[in-house]
Amino acid sequence: MTFIKEILTELEKLAPLPYQEDYDNAGLLVGAPDTEVTGILFTLDITEDIVDEAIRRQCNLIVAHHPIIFKGLKKLNGKNYVERTVIKAIKNDIALYATHTNLDHVKGGVNWQIAKRLGLQNIKVLAPKRQILSKLAFFCPVENTQEVLQALFEAGAGQIGEYSNCSFRNEGQGTFLPSENANPVIGDRGELETVKEHRVEVMLPSHLQGQVLSALKRSHPYEEVAYYISALENENQEVGAGAIGELPEGMGSTDFLNHLKNSMRASVIKHTEPTGEAIRRVAVCGGAGSFLLRNAISAGADAFITADYKYHEFFDAEKRIMICDIGHYESEVFTKNLLHDYISGKFSNFALCLSEISTNPVRYFS
Ligand SMILES: [Zn+2]
Numbered sequence: 001m002t003f004i005k006e007i008l009t010e011l012e013k014l015a016p017l018p019y020q021e022d023y024d025n026a027g028l029l030v031g032a033p034d035t036e037v038t039g040i041l042f043t044l045d046i047t048e049d050i051v052d053e054a055i056r057r058q059c060n061l062i063v064a065h066h067p068i069i070f071k072g073l074k075k076l077n078g079k080n081y082v083e084r085t086v087i088k089a090i091k092n093d094i095a096l097y098a099t100h101t102n103l104d105h106v107k108g109g110v111n112w113q114i115a116k117r118l119g120l121q122n123i124k125v126l127a128p129k130r131q132i133l134s135k136l137a138f139f140c141p142v143e144n145t146q147e148v149l150q151a152l153f154e155a156g157a158g159q160i161g162e163y164s165n166c167s168f169r170n171e172g173q174g175t176f177l178p179s180e181n182a183n184p185v186i187g188d189r190g191e192l193e194t195v196k197e198h199r200v201e202v203m204l205p206s207h208l209q210g211q212v213l214s215a216l217k218r219s220h221p222y223e224e225v226a227y228y229i230s231a232l233e234n235e236n237q238e239v240g241a242g243a244i245g246e247l248p249e250g251m252g253s254t255d256f257l258n259h260l261k262n263s264m265r266a267s268v269i270k271h272t273e274p275t276g277e278a279i280r281r282v283a284v285c286g287g288a289g290s291f292l293l294r295n296a297i298s299a300g301a302d303a304f305i306t307a308d309y310k311y312h313e314f315f316d317a318e319k320r321i322m323i324c325d326i327g328h329y330e331s332e333v334f335t336k337n338l339l340h341d342y343i344s345g346k347f348s349n350f351a352l353c354l355s356e357i358s359t360n361p362v363r364y365f366s
Contacts, residue, residue, distance in 0.1 A: 005033035010346050018207035020102040026066040031095025039351035042336040043360035051088045065335045067098035104355045110286040111243035113338045117263045120245030127295045128235035134206045138227035139174050145198045151219035153211045156203040185221045242285040242292045246298050250278030265366050270325040272317040277301045278335040286332040297321050307331045329360035
């Protein structure tokens with residue numbers, strides 16, 4: 001038996017909800033976490049047709065990229081497709097979950113999927129986020145340091161890029177005077193004690209602060225643990241908008257546009273004038289990414305692949321970069337494959353279905 005909350009836990013390991021933008025509404029939109037899963041349908045968007053597909057394929061959980069409930073829903077009387085879709089899902093006991101800008105912001109997320117389809121190598125986050133890391137410093141008897149650190153690493157501290165178990169320690173003397181009501185592990189009530197201690201520092205994602213501090217308190221021998229936690233200004237190079245990588249070899253603009261069209265199955269690409277240089281470094285951002293143009297240029301990208309570009313924004317390329325708008329749906333539709341493949345590796349006791357319906361509301365006439 002698998003419950004919805006177990007699926008959500010796995011999805012949120014890939015794309016933690018605190019990484020979503022403030023305006024977003026990712027998470028469990030409809031349904032109860034302690035419901036047993038009968039099957040999961042993966043899709044880019046949730047529409048009434050998608051809910052019908054879930055019913056037909058006996059899936060009681062729909063995992064999507066775009067949250068069907070995005071703005072406040074004040075009435076539910078079926079006057080538009082959002083309300084009708086939500087009503088249909090509730091009536092049929094189908095849970096709705098969206099992993100949106102949080103999935104845009106992680107390694108292995110939406111932009112990694114685009115980069116991989118294009119065959120980019122050496123993929124990195126284009127605009128790393130700040131103010132999402134903290135530092136924990138704590139004091140510990142030297143003989144207990146390793147055990148406490150191990151508990152902190154298991155709770156998610158000490159990861160920097162491809163390096164885990166990162167910490168720093170130095171040795172010194174800690175002092176304390178236990179009161180008459182204290183229960184000291186070392187020393188006696190009412191007597192000043194001096195202990196050989198380590199001062200240890202580790203970094204952690206700020207959203208894991210609760211679980212890291214409980215691991216500290218659980219594993220530390222002292223009745224009262226001395227620690228400081230502080231917010232850092234550092235960029236988190238693992239988390240942020242867009243991605244950038246390199247093609248194995250430079251390509252002429254026509255070859256590149258053909259490659260882009262084929263690998264993303266785009267029927268049309270709106271692009272700016274080629275710069276005349278070969279295209280090797282490529283920046284990508286699924287969905288509306290014009291806000292990242294400056295990052296793409298300063299990272300030395302020859303082309304920027306995104307969607308939802310407005311007419312006047314195309315002028316900003318100024319022949320320094322080729323902007324390629326492949327369409328919002330086309331840039332993100334393979335997100336359903338990414339989510340399907342990710343969950344397939346972890347659960348196999350119920351159906352995991354890729355939606356067969358195109359939810360693209362845009363048609364091209366040529
Ligand atoms: Zn989107």
